Amino acid sequence: MAISEKNRKILWGKSGNRCACCKIELVAEKDNKDINLNLGEECHIISSKNKGPRHKKFLDDYDAYNNLILLCRNHHRMIDEKFETYTEDYLHKIKADHEKWVKLTIDKAIKGNSNNSQKLLKRLTSGKELIDIVNGMGASEFDHDELKNEKEVELIGSFLQTLRDWGDLIGMGSIETQQIVEIGFNLTKDLKEIENLGFMVFGDARKARITNDQKDNLGVWKIATIVVKRSDNPEIINLIDVVEQI
Ligand SMILES: [Zn+2]
Ligand SMILES: [Zn+2]
Structure with missing residues (x-):
């Protein structure tokens, strides 16, 4: 056996x-x-x-x-x-x-x-999850692991730019529901492509009070975090397998 x-x-x-x-x-x-x-x-x-x-x-x-x-x-x-x-x-x-x-x-x-700035981010596997995070964001923290070739730069660069653009537009309410569904569908395809290149995408959204340099209160903003990591990056912890069994 x-x-x-x-x-x-x-x-x-x-x-x-x-x-x-x-x-x-x-x-x-x-x-x-x-x-x-x-x-x-x-x-x-x-x-x-x-x-x-x-x-x-x-x-x-x-x-x-x-x-x-x-x-x-x-x-x-x-x-x-x-x-x-x-x-x-x-x-x-x-x-x-x-x-x-x-x-x-x-x-x-x-x-x-x-309770500190280094948060555990959730792995994102669908365009819908991505949209929920960037929708209505007031600020963004987008980051990625070092890119090694033109293809990675192109794909991941344009992926993050697309997210930024759609996040702004959807948040302004200027896009119809039907179109948002399509955007989500296309983002899922982009995610697959990025994963095929050996990356994983993580992210979350949080609310934070924002002040400018003069300490003026600018109100509470939604901050979207999207991070693209190489799937062999040792910072990635596979909690699912472990937590499931504990
Ligand atoms: Zn043995
Ligand atoms: Zn040993």
Whole structure:
């Protein structure tokens, strides 16, 4: 039997994609882009093989989440070679401690982000979400990761410019609903193109009191934040997988 997709997801999610021993970041598959990352190994705490490490007979399911621990290649080799040190109980403890550490780290990141300027932004996957953010914005904070070639500059530059333009126009109420639906549809297509180039788009909207240089109160404005990040940017945290399982 093989490890099910569900068990694999739980294991990777709860482990925060990191080795339970050294906490190094791991990937499920490697391509040319992540030469600095290590391949993760889904290791068995109790081996199903007669002469395998920590073997016990008649386990219900050797591939169950409970019998797996996510490790880097080095630590996988270590726990299997030194199986007398790395006993079943000890590995369960390493795994539990590691999962606790991941949860704490993420909880802290969420808390820290909610009350200072470095916020956690939501990933945007539809034109409708984009329009809801830019609609009626008084100010915008648009940003993107460094762009590497003409194609990226063109696509992402024009995407952000389009958002800016439509945000202004829709906010002024000068566009009909039917047209807004069309704009949303086209923005969804743009998003797909950007994602195909290896980027993800994040954003949110907030209200803030704005003052000018003379500290005059200019009222409460809607501020739209749109950020285009490379999908391998380490700032991106996959909360879904982790939160789902906690
Ligand atoms: Zn390791
Ligand atoms: Zn092993």
